[in-house]
Amino acid sequence: MWGNLNLKFSKYPARMTVAQKMFELGLRIADDGKIYCGDLKISDSALAAAANVDRRVIKSTVDVIIADDELYEIFSNIIPAGTLIKNIAKNLDLGVIEIEAGEKSDGVLANVAWIMSKHNISIRQAYAGDIQLKTNPVLTIITEDPIPGELLSEFIKVEGVLKVSIL
Structure with a gap:
């Protein structure tokens, strides 16, 4: 396209x-x-x-x-994705993590989801920027509970991840 x-x-x-x-x-x-x-x-x-x-x-x-x-x-077939609850997550006692990926972003979502699953963190919502529109797309994940800071080191080790922010 x-x-x-x-x-x-x-x-x-x-x-x-x-x-x-x-x-x-x-x-x-x-x-x-x-x-x-x-x-x-x-x-x-x-x-x-x-x-x-x-x-x-x-x-x-x-x-x-x-x-x-x-x-x-x-x-003619585009459908809006719906509400991204990132900006209101704190009001809802949810966690938010943003992961900036580079050119080799294949598997980032799967690997991050695996890490969260390993630590019993449920994903409520995930949104990934389009690599065709952004040089370094951002993966935003909203979780049922806040994300412990000690997991930053695990997320940053995922191949293709450039930057991790817990909001």
Whole structure:
């Protein structure tokens, strides 16, 4: 998909920015040519402000995506992932760990989950950034209980892990 987007938008970096922002936020293009988050219609000006582009770029980006069957198939079927509870985890007495991964990030989630399982820590929610969108994506894991600080050394030993933060 990203190769096709790069090909279509190589001369128009603002359009690529819009497509990436739509993907990041879980925004889809409906049959009516409008942009939605779930069933909530998103205005061109709101998305333009979020992507830091002129609102006319939104329309031109949508037109290009609709004209390309492969891109339209992708962007018409995006579903938002739901609420990431990271910012309210402390209020809910939950734990949060953020793990920054490098290029060799294969298996990071599995290895971190194995470490947590070994220490009887239940995972409530996990969210990983897309390696196609971020150079060093961050894996955010919310746990049923706060994570003991002594586990930092185990997490940092996982291949591909660059940085670990317990929030």
